[in-house]
Amino acid sequence: MTAERSPPYLAAIDLESYEGVEQIQDSKELAYTGGLVTTVTTSNLDKAFALLKDAVARFPVYLVVFGLETQQDVVDLLDAGAAKVFVRSQQAAELKGVKALDLSRVVYCPTASVGEDTQAVDGTPYGLLLQNVGSVENVSNILKELGKDRPPVYVSKQHITEQEAVELARQDAVPIIPASQLSIAPEASSESVRVASLLLAQVKSDRPDGLFTTLVTDERGVALGLVYSNEESVAESLRSGRGVYHSRKRGLWRKGDTSGDWQELVRVDADCDQDTLCFVVRQQGHGFCHLQTATCFGQYRGLSRLQKTLQGRKRSAPEGSYTARLFNDSKMLNAKIMEEASELTEAQSKEDIAFEAADVLYFTLTKAVAAGVSLEDIERNLDAKSVKVKRRKGDAKRPYAEKFGVTTNGTSSTTKEEIKEAESRPKSKDDPAGLDKEGKIRMNRLVTSQSTPEEVQEALKRPSQRSSEKIMGIVNPIIKDIRERGDTALLEYTHKFEKATSLTTPVLKAPFPDELMQLPPETIEAIDISYENIRKFHAAQKESKPLEVETMPGVVCSRFVRPIENVGLYVPGGTAVLPSTALMLGVPAQVAGCKRIVLASPPRADGKLTPEVVYAAHKVGAESIVLAGGAQAVAAMAYGTDNVTKVDKILGPGNQFVTAAKMIVSNDTSANVSIDMPAGPSEVLVIADKTANPAFVASDLLSQAEHGVDSQVVCIAVALNESEVQAIEDELHKQAMALPRVDMVRGAISHSVTLVVKDIQEAMALSNQYAPEHLILQVQDPLAVREMVQNAGSVFCGAWTPESVGDYSAGVNHSLPTYGYAKQYSGVNLASYVKHITSSNLTSEGLRNVGKAVMQLAKVEELEAHRRAVEIRLEFLDKQAASASSPSVIFVSAVFNASKEGIYQSGNVTEELKVRRPDLARHISTAPTYKQKGDRIPHPTTGTNTFLAYLNVFSRESREHVLDIATQKLLLGDEFGRKFVYIQSS
Secondary structure: OOOOOOOOOEEEOOHHHOOOOHHHHOOHHHHOOOEEEEEEEHHHHHHHHHHHHHHOOOOOEEEEEEEOOOHHHHHHHHHOOOOEEEEOHHHHHHHOOOOOOOHHHEEEOOOOOHHHHHHHHOOOOOEEEEOOOOOHHHHHHHHHHHOOOOOOEEEEOOOOOHHHHHHHHHOOEEEEEEHHHEEOOOOOOOOOEEHHHHHHOOOOOOOOOOOEEEEEEOOOOOEEEEEEEOHHHHHHHHHHOEOEEEEOOOEEEEOOOOOOOOEEEEEEEEOOOOOEEEEEEEEOOOOOOOOOOOEOOEOOOHHHHHHHHHHHHHHOOOOOOHHHHHHHOHHHHHHHHHHHHHHHHHOOOHHHHHHHHHHHHHHHHHHHHHOOOOHHHHHHHHHHHHOOOOOOOOOOOHHHHHHOOOOOOOOOOOOOOOOOOOOOOOOOOOOOOOEOOOOOEOOEEEEHHHOOHHHHHHHOOOOOOOOHHHHHHHHHHHHHHHHHHHHHHHHHHHHHHHOOOOOOOOEEEOOOOHHHHOOOHHHHHHHHHHHHHHHHHHHOOOOOOOEEEEEEOOEEEEEEEEEOOEEEEEOOOOOOOOHHHHHHHHHHHHHHOOOEEEEEOOOOOOOOOOHHHHHHHHHOOOOEEEOOOHHHHHHHHHHOOOOOOOOOEEEOOOOHHHHHHHHHHHOOOOOOOEEOOOOOOOEEEEEEOOOOOHHHHHHHHHHHHOOOOOOEEEEEEEOOOHHHHHHHHHHHHHHHHOOOOHHHHHHHHOOOEEEEEOOHHHHHHHHHHHOOOEEEEEOOOHHHHHOOOOOOOEEEEOOOOOHHHHHHOOOOOOOOOOOOHHHOOOOOOHHHHEEEEEEEEEOHHHHHHHHHHHHHHHHHOOOHHHHHHHHHHHHHHHHHHHHHOOOOEOOEOOOOOOOOOOOOEOOEOOHHHHHHOHHHHHHHHHOOOOOOOOOEEEOOOOOOEEEOOOHHHHOOOOOOEOOOHHHHHHHHOHHHHOOOEOOOOO
8 A cells, every 4th residue: 555645536637728716616526535737837837836826725736847947946836835746857856955855745757668667766755657558457567566565656548437547546546537527427428537436446345334434524623423425425425515424314414404504515535544434524503413512522622612712702792702802902912912922932831831822822813713714724824834845944033032032143243144135046065956967067068060959049048037927926016015105114024025123214314324334445445446447437428519410401400418317226135245236326327417316225134234335325426225125125216205215217137026126117107217127137158269268268157157046157169179168167167166156156057058169150140149148258359259249238358358347347337138138228328327308499491491391291190280380380481571572662771881880780680681581691690700890791692792781671770771773682682682672872
């Protein structure tokens, strides 16, 4: 017999079509016995987590995970409550290294021949999955070979019949049956399999009458009574969803039909000897017993009795009931819980501990019942915790730890604590990730000439990220909470996630206290040098003057720069201290002239920021630092709080939660905030030819791999032979083993790759397709190769330019697009902090020149108001010209000496001249020799020298001055001159 009790069958469902809990709640074929099984892939991983959340409290869920790419996804599913996972051999080997994992939750599915199946699980706690077997007889032979003391065996067969399924169950194998094939009908069709037959296939009666002894319990396992069942009553119970038994007097017994004290069926199981059934029910009415007691063995006791009493008090409490008072006064109830918990901690004797623990349980259960939470809910939660694979350290929170003299991480201000913000999980020494068969840290290797394009693309796939739907489901409520509760919510999240429970304000405002910036002189010098180099490079990006272009006569277009007034800069905590990010984000903001610079960075557990970050914030002129990380920090800057300044743009890298929050707020019009770019885990691509130093190449790869296990590093080896590639791999292992973050490195190396290519053209084609965050060219002529770069965040040229200099002090910015976004985005630069505003300035001549085109396009687009805005102005100009053409005497002034009034009045040409003859007016205004009345200047059309006689041509002065026709024509031109009555000189 198997060492553990397995379900009588597994119902297979299609995860792709899973829509929600109702889908399984409403199916009686799935509800009362057996378990669920489904296949999980990377594309439906989010649905798998949803299924576990919905179903794990009702029945065991088994998952086929052959299609998952990472061990972590499998571990996460087990941690979320999956009963078991069906894996291939490589996955099974990887799961051996997971410390807290009970390996009996792993079921091995061989791909070898049937004869080798038993060897795969021999001497292991693994279960065995036999997939798509040809016949039940073959399975019988394997079961006999495995013997009685074997792990469970699960069997799937195409077009399985009820007879075959029952036969497998009788041999203690677990048949896998499509859920659509299961039936609770009394009679089976040729294609269906009856659930009752599967349930009873393993059960045998030890009674002469063939009845099955049946123990009825509540959801907590408290025995309610002993009855009997047969195949008919079991089938009817499953069909009706209630407790139906067999009475030796009355036959089929629907218990409670007369009294109303019936049972809602929860689950049916068999005992370990397979001779007794257990019906788990939810009792309705007074109780199970005909004497109207809760059980046939008397009333409930202990917690069950307390719960029943509290539930009764909630429905109808006697006048003056203390419990009713607690239900109605939540503040008092919370105070009593804290009081009794405190007294329990002070209790010493067995009697006192029992007394105080009882009080704690009473008040705790009162709070639970008030919220509609039952003991069964609490126990299911405990059961779920019992199958957790990932373990929390479980340190006490600071106020309680200090009260009892407990030392926790982060208590000492001299301890350099890592803020666990990112998803990076170091690999344990037992985890084989990133190691080859010899135990060396080694990247995967692929020779492109021996691989298909699909295999190359698969090798370059970045590490899978958590499903966006799952991330959004976490981030959206946080953003909503910050919007609604502001600083209060922000502080709570900092207390929760950063463990900085001593913080009383979420913001540190400038000027920052000197004691928060105490650093060694060498660190200050390093920051100062980096600051100055970054400042120089970004200051050089400033535009010296506005751009101005006359696109056609009288049409001047210009563009000028203005800084974004308020910027929010996110500086991650995660697994490393990052003052360099504060500089990379803050210095360009300062150079651009942003009025308000707000930093956000998660504090340490002692509530303080690292002094390096505070000093960097001081250098860049930040007005404040938000003491928070994650989505909550992004939300606070996007919407503003009482203490956090609302910003216009948010910049900076972060984990998936930070990136998701940035995307959400940038798409919310009420936030009115923009972001720099999407971001993902850090990455580098190194192109190395025969001139590259293997030690340099390895060091560049490792400098990115140490960021976190979700980072990726790629080496493209250009025409390197086996020994040359091996030299790089040997250096990688040697240098990695000397790093303090070697476990981080191994995680990144496990999904990193070396591609061996034939030439630099192929290398650059792959690089441009990958679009790396950092591209390092360790080749013979890096500047020539740089001309081939199409997509990259930042390029590092030659042997003496490690990526590290760009990360810190060279001057270029290290906030760069990742995850392939270098195809569309630039890294952070001065332009990230400014707006370009355009301006148009037209004269009347300009409007005449461009107006016709504008009106025609507006007409095409059927935007009449646009067209009319131009037409009205042109009509106005035409009316002015028409009024000037009517016969009238225009008094003109011919100025032939400096003593007469000229066309130059108070330094300006007359307005009428501007309207009538803009060409003359512009010529007069701009003529460099037009300083004195009577000066000779070239005529704008003929170029001949003319006396300065323009001013009063259209001034309508009262006194007459005579100008001969020839001079008028010279000054005004024939076309314009013919419109006037000329006054001949006497």
